[in-house]
Amino acid sequence: MIQFTDVYKRYPNRYEALSGLSFHLNKGEMAFLTGHSGAGKSTLLKLIALIERCSHGQVLVNKQNLTHLPKRKIPYYRRQIGLVFQDHNLLHDRTVFDNVALPLVIAGENHREIGRRVRASLDKVGLLGKERNLPIALSGGEQQRVGIARAVVNRPAILLADEPTGNLDPDLSRDIMQLFEQFNQVGTTVFIATHDHDLIHTLPYRQIQLHQGRLAKREVE
Amino acid sequence: MSLSTIMTNYFLRHVQVMLFSLGQLWRQPVASLMTVTVIGIALALPAGLFVLQQNMTTVSEQWDDSNQITLFLKTTISQVEGKQLSLDLKKWPNIAQVQFQSAAQSLSEFRQLSGLGDLLDSLPNNPLPAVIIIYPAEDIVSPDAIGSLLARLEAMPQVEQAQLDMEWLQRLRSINETIHRGISILAILLSLSVLLIIGNTIRLAILSRQSEIKVMKLVGATDRFVRRPFLYTGFWYGLVGGIVAWITLMLTLSVISSPIDELIGHYGSNFDLQWFSLTMLTTLPSIGVVLGAAGAWLAVSRHIHMIEPN
Ligand SMILES: Nc1ncnc2c1ncn2[C@@H]1O[C@H](COP(=O)(O)OP(=O)(O)OP(=O)(O)O)[C@@H](O)[C@H]1O
Ligand SMILES: [Mg+2]
Numbered sequence: 108m109i110q111f112t113d114v115y116k117r118y119p120n121r122y123e124a125l126s127g128l129s130f131h132l133n134k135g136e137m138a139f140l141t142g143h144s145g146a147g148k149s150t151l152l153k154l155i156a157l158i159e160r161c162s163h164g165q166v167l168v169n170k171q172n173l174t175h176l177p178k179r180k181i182p183y184y185r186r187q188i189g190l191v192f193q194d195h196n197l198l199h200d201r202t203v204f205d206n207v208a209l210p211l212v213i214a215g216e217n218h219r220e221i222g223r224r225v226r227a228s229l230d231k232v233g234l235l236g237k238e239r240n241l242p243i244a245l246s247g248g249e250q251q252r253v254g255i256a257r258a259v260v261n262r263p264a265i266l267l268a269d270e271p272t273g274n275l276d277p278d279l280s281r282d283i284m285q286l287f288e289q290f291n292q293v294g295t296t297v298f299i300a301t302h303d304h305d306l307i308h309t310l311p312y313r314q315i316q317l318h319q320g321r322l323a324k325r326e327v328e
Numbered sequence: 329m330s331l332s333t334i335m336t337n338y339f340l341r342h343v344q345v346m347l348f349s350l351g352q353l354w355r356q357p358v359a360s361l362m363t364v365t366v367i368g369i370a371l372a373l374p375a376g377l378f379v380l381q382q383n384m385t386t387v388s389e390q391w392d393d394s395n396q397i398t399l400f401l402k403t404t405i406s407q408v409e410g411k412q413l414s415l416d417l418k419k420w421p422n423i424a425q426v427q428f429q430s431a432a433q434s435l436s437e438f439r440q441l442s443g444l445g446d447l448l449d450s451l452p453n454n455p456l457p458a459v460i461i462i463y464p465a466e467d468i469v470s471p472d473a474i475g476s477l478l479a480r481l482e483a484m485p486q487v488e489q490a491q492l493d494m495e496w497l498q499r500l501r502s503i504n505e506t507i508h509r510g511i512s513i514l515a516i517l518l519s520l521s522v523l524l525i526i527g528n529t530i531r532l533a534i535l536s537r538q539s540e541i542k543v544m545k546l547v548g549a550t551d552r553f554v555r556r557p558f559l560y561t562g563f564w565y566g567l568v569g570g571i572v573a574w575i576t577l578m579l580t581l582s583v584i585s586s587p588i589d590e591l592i593g594h595y596g597s598n599f600d601l602q603w604f605s606l607t608m609l610t611t612l613p614s615i616g617v618v619l620g621a622a623g624a625w626l627a628v629s630r631h632i633h634m635i636e637p638n
């Protein structure tokens with residue numbers, strides 16, 4: 108599903124964030140991306156989401172070669188990927204419902220379908236009662252769940268998360284991880300960058316560990 | 329999905345975005361009102377000046393009809409010769425009407441108007457010349473045509489002097505033309521500034537929504553999708569600005585209409601206020617919408633594609 112072949116990423120300041128990276132993630136797999144701060148985890152996820160382009164090498168996602176994807180096709184490509192961020196990236200002047208509906212509105216879904224899917228998605232993350240609230244009226248954990256609901260509302264094949272539990276206490280973090288596991292169980296490929304070693308050691312998923320932009324080691328359960 | 333469903337969906341989405349943009353303006357009433365007022369004034373000003381200038385044209389056109397040339401004959405010309413001359417002149421194709429006034433008639437007219445009868449009686453002979461008043465043919469209205477007629481008359485041996493009574497009318501006409509061009513330039517400049525005002529307002533709106541735009545692009549929004557609400561914002565600014573311009577214009581006209589009526593009433597004005605206000609009610613908002621959409625387009629085409637998630 109996601110395949111990196113000898114990928115380099117050099118930022119304009121000539122800093123090499125990723126060097127000669129190769130790995131493969133299977134369809135329907137769930138994996139963690141770990142490594143010290145500055146190891147290149149966010150950079151790697153940005154290459155998959157085409158927020159950045161690699162300087163050298165090849166990135167294949169869902170059989171598409173990202174190196175050759177023209178800029179005008181990026182929006183349509185991104186609709187196959189759900190993104191979850193540490194700082195939620197919610198729109199603060201729109202209700203929870205409107206935030207979650209955004210990917211569907213963008214994709215041009217009709218009204219009834221939007222209502223049905225948004226409610227299904229909010230139901231999954233346990234926020235069905237809060238759809239009329241503004242994001243600021245929610246706790247940090249709830250906001251993160253709104254972000255997740257938005258990421259999965261158009262049933263993407265791939266779910267990427269960059270430190271989704273970064274600001275949450277251990278109990279909430281476990282809840283969030285369980286959510287990701289549920290999505291994985293229905294076939295979504297899930298890839299999560301995280302620092303939270305205590306949490307992921309208890310979970311039976313592969314870890315891809317980075318060290319200074321290179322693959323450190325692979326642990327396969 | 330049938331074609332008509334797709335069309336309906338597309339149409340509904342546009343209506344939604346339109347209303348959404350209007351709602352956003354509504355939520356910042358003071359800022360929106362200020363922008364719309366500036367646009368309104370900028371559009372109303374040239375429109376108002378055009379009304380005044382239009383009326384001035386009407387007045388000067390009315391006066392055009394009263395073009396006439398006065399020929400002062402040499403004192404050596406007798407009354408019979410003078411009369412004959414006026415009959416000859418009447419046959420000219422570029423002269424419509426002539427009116428002969430003998431030296432004696434000139435004297436009595438002057439006596440009447442001036443009240444200096446005693447003084448005139450004491451003079452040994454009549455100092456006033458005979459006069460022929462000439463009304464040029466209807467098609468002789470351009471300054472050139474009148475000028476050449478004037479020159480021909482002046483060159484005749486019997487004529488002491490030919491004088492165009494309304495030379496100042498030409499001056500009025502060229503002043504009028506100058507004003508007309510000035511207003512046209514002003515209108516262009518003000519339209520340009522409306523374009524830039526809207527463009528700049530939209531640019532600020534885009535910049536203040538940068539993080540929102542990034543989020544939308546992250547969940548798959550095309551540039552076109554991101555652009556749409558800003559284009560509609562420009563549309564609303566232009567439309568409401570045009571309506572404000574119309575209201576401003578109508579209020580101003582109602583204040584100055586009675587002196588204008590008085591002025592042009594004397595000259596049988598064909599200025600129809602009702603027709604004018606209807607025309608302006610469609611023209612001003614249309615111009616506003618075009619300028620608003622164009623200004624917004626300038627801003628979105630420069631800024632939206634540069635805002636990318638990072
Ligand atoms: N836009 C950028 N321009 C220049 N250098 C960058 C940019 N983004 C990241 N880097 C550099 O690339 C390296 C990897 O950054 P990255 O954000 O991928 O690390 P990370 O593993 O996600 O770290 P953290 O755990 O702190 O989030 C860092 O040294 C960082 O300074
Ligand atoms: Mg990071």
